[in-house]
Amino acid sequence: MSILTWNAGQVQQAMADKAERGMTLACIYVEGEAKEMVSRGNIGGDNPSLPGEPPKTVSGTLRANISHAVVRSADTITGSVGVRENVAYARRLELGFVGTDSLGRNYDQAPRPFLRPALLRSRDKIVELIAKG
Numbered sequence: 001m002s003i004l005t006w007n008a009g010q011v012q013q014a015m016a017d018k019a020e021r022g023m024t025l026a027c028i029y030v031e032g033e034a035k036e037m038v039s040r041g042n043i044g045g046d047n048p049s050l051p052g053e054p055p056k057t058v059s060g061t062l063r064a065n066i067s068h069a070v071v072r073s074a075d076t077i078t079g080s081v082g083v084r085e086n087v088a089y090a091r092r093l094e095l096g097f098v099g100t101d102s103l104g105r106n107y108d109q110a111p112r113p114f115l116r117p118a119l120l121r122s123r124d125k126i127v128e129l130i131a132k133g
Contacts, residue, residue: 016072016077019077019130019133020070022130022132022133023078024068024079025129026125026129028068029125029129031066031067031068033122034081034114035063035066037117038054038056038057038114039057042056042058045058049112051096051112052111052113054113055112061087062083062090062093065087065090066082066115067082067083067084068081068082082115092107093109093111093114094112094116096110096111096112
């Protein structure tokens with residue numbers, strides 16, 4: 001006689017571990033894509049990106065502060081890619097900005113997106129990496 005035992009808790013744990021690894025790999029991939037998008041040089045600052053293009057690199061601060069995080073709770077695994085809070089102009093570059101900022105400076109800047117395009121162009125790879133774990 002054979003006895004089969006289903007260890008649901010262990011199976012669920014192993015699947016969640018695999019999904020978390022996949023999410024981490026996917027976030028690292030998108031982070032790399034975003035960093036690549038902002039790696040076109042403009043050291044002197046005299047050749048800025050055009051509206052709709054990703055921003056060009058002047059100092060490298062934006063690129064250095066693109067990061068990812070993966071958070072796992074009891075029933076979800078959430079991955080995110082973004083820019084740390086200490087790069088105040090990142091949001092203005094990604095979304096554009098018309099108006100006066102908190103320092104009284106006036107802007108009429110069209111978006112120069114880099115995070116959303118990195119995510120969109122990585123969709124197939126994200127699915128692949130999460131599935132592989």
